[in-house]
Amino acid sequence: MEWLDSAACADEDPDVFFPVGTTxxxxxxVEAAKEVCRRCPVIMECLRWAVATEQxxxxxxxxxxxxxxxxxxxxxxxxxxxARR
Numbered sequence: 077m078e079w080l081d082s083a084a085c086a087d088e089d090p091d092v093f094f095p096v097g098t099t100x101x102x103x104x105x106v107e108a109a110k111e112v113c114r115r116c117p118v119i120m121e122c123l124r125w126a127v128a129t130e131q132x133x134x135x136x137x138x139x140x141x142x143x144x145x146x147x148x149x150x151x152x153x154x155x156x157x158x159a160r161r
Contacts, residue, residue: 077125084116085109094134098142106140113138127151 080086085093092112095105113119113135123137127147136144 079118079121079125082118083122084112088112093136106135109135110138110140123147 088109092105093109095102095109113122116122116138119138121137123139125131126136126139126144130148131144132148133141135141139147
């Protein structure tokens with residue numbers, strides 16, 4: 077994960093990226109984390125890593141837990157489809 081050294085979040089408060097809850101102040105943290113992600117030079121590497129390692133909590137690669145869950149489900153469907161070939 078050498079890309080992590082270049083991540084915009086490296087000097088940010090990690091609690092912003094791991095909000096507790098899915099409403100109210102937690103959503104403010106999610107949006108604050110995504111704002112950091114939008115200026116990150118390694119956002120795609122981060123997202124690829126989060127999907128590949130099935131990160132289910134926190135904001136990674138500019139995606140929330142819910143958004144990433146959708147990506148993980150799609151990735152699992154692709155993997156199963158490829159295995160059947």
